[in-house]
Amino acid sequence: MSIIRLRLPQENIEKNLDAARSFVLKSDFRGEMNRDSSDLEYAESVDQGVELLKQNQAKKIVLSRIISFPHKGLTADSIFTALNDKFPSAAVFAFTDEHEVTWLGASPELLFRKRGEVYQTISLAGTRKTGSEEAWGEKEIEEQSFVTDFIQRELENLGAEKIVLGDVKSRSAGSVEHLCTEIQFEYSGDWKNVMKALHPTPAVCGLPRVEAMRLIQQLEKHDREYYTGLIGMERGSSVDVFVILRCMKLSTNTIDVFVGAGITDSSIPELEARETRWKAESLTSVIF
Numbered sequence: 001m002s003i004i005r006l007r008l009p010q011e012n013i014e015k016n017l018d019a020a021r022s023f024v025l026k027s028d029f030r031g032e033m034n035r036d037s038s039d040l041e042y043a044e045s046v047d048q049g050v051e052l053l054k055q056n057q058a059k060k061i062v063l064s065r066i067i068s069f070p071h072k073g074l075t076a077d078s079i080f081t082a083l084n085d086k087f088p089s090a091a092v093f094a095f096t097d098e099h100e101v102t103w104l105g106a107s108p109e110l111l112f113r114k115r116g117e118v119y120q121t122i123s124l125a126g127t128r129k130t131g132s133e134e135a136w137g138e139k140e141i142e143e144q145s146f147v148t149d150f151i152q153r154e155l156e157n158l159g160a161e162k163i164v165l166g167d168v169k170s171r172s173a174g175s176v177e178h179l180c181t182e183i184q185f186e187y188s189g190d191w192k193n194v195m196k197a198l199h200p201t202p203a204v205c206g207l208p209r210v211e212a213m214r215l216i217q218q219l220e221k222h223d224r225e226y227y228t229g230l231i232g233m234e235r236g237s238s239v240d241v242f243v244i245l246r247c248m249k250l251s252t253n254t255i256d257v258f259v260g261a262g263i264t265d266s267s268i269p270e271l272e273a274r275e276t277r278w279k280a281e282s283l284t285s286v287i288f
Contacts, residue, residue, distance in 0.1 A: 002095060002096055003023075003024060003095045004094040004096065005093065005094045006022065006093045006094075022231075024095050024244075025229045027224035027227055029213070030223055030224070031217075031221050032221065035066065035068075036067055037222070040273075043270055045065075046063055046261075049063055049219055049263045050267050052215055052219075058206055058212045059207045060212065060264050061206035061212045061215050061263050062202075062205055062206050062216070062228075062260050062261065062262050062263065063219060063220060064220060065259060065276055067276070067277065067280040068255065069255045069284055070253070071253050071254055071255055074288075076094055078287070079104050079287050080092065080094045082286050083286060086286045087108075087173070087286075091107045091242040092105070093106075093107070093242075097225070103247055103250075104247065105244060105248060107242045107246055108171070108178070108245065109122070111195065111199055111201070111230060111242060111243050112195070112239075112241055113239070114239040115237070117187060117188050118184065119184065120182065121185075122180055123147040123151055123180065124171065124179070124203055125143045125147045125179060126139075126143050126179040126262075127140070127178055127278070127279065130177045139266050140179060141179065143179075143264060144178075144181070147202045148168075150209075154197045155183075155187075158197045159189070160187045160194075162185060164185070165182075165183050166183065173246070175281065175282040176282050191239050200228060201243070204245070225258075227247055228243060228244060229244045248283060255287075257280040259276045260276065261275045261279075
């Protein structure tokens with residue numbers, strides 16, 4: 001596995017990977033299948049998940065899917081350039097996996113940014129079309145509050161200090177937007193402890209974490225591979241780590257886009273399927 005290109009948010013140039021310790025980590029979620037699913041198949045999985053949540057087996061789970069599109073002869077360079085131009089606030093990346101298959105993406109989700117002993121992270125959840133004039137729904141507000149509460153609790157358990165939570169705001173990610181809370185804290189220990197404490201977050205897994213992971217393994221048949229894994233780099237006392245979201249794999253004849261949605265006991269399966277398609281199209285509308 002090797003990172004080919006990486007451009008951090010709001011920075012005009014790609015990082016010199018030769019001068020940094022960069023890394024890519026696989027997702028914690030494994031499956032046997034590797035194919036796309038229809039809206040109907042995904043909605044059926046969501047419906048099963050909602051029923052399990054109504055039985056109080058967890059508060060929230062994140063169910064993912066693969067949506068495949070024709071390849072159309074696009075190259076990794078052309079896709080990276082398109083994503084880089086469209087998503088200045090995302091971490092835009094390209095890497096090859098252990099099978100020499102290329103992955104690309106534009107992740108809006110910062111796991112954390114470390115500068116000395118000062119850290120920044122975000123609580124990101126809830127999705128709607130960018131520019132919506134309607135108020136955020138209760139489901140999205142609750143979903144995002146789950147993530148914020150989780151991060152604050154894990155940081156306190158870790159021994160982080162001076163934890164400061166910002167206001168909840170809408171954050172655009174191309175054609176969709178999310179609810180976001182910026183969080184700052186200080187920690188003097190090994191930054192890998194922060195990574196282990198926060199990942200996987202409720203935004204890619206659910207709550208409680210152990211119960212959510214069990215339900216996801218039960219409901220998801222495909223292998224997430226690198227989707228919801230981590231990509232990052234260390235440069236001296238500075239570390240940047242992002243969750244691998246809004247990503248795609250360049251297969252022989254298709255572009256396989258990996259997307260997911262947060263499911264609660266009030267989720268409507270058809271709307272969750274629509275949300276995942278919005279997320280996929282936020283990428284494909286840029287590159288096609």
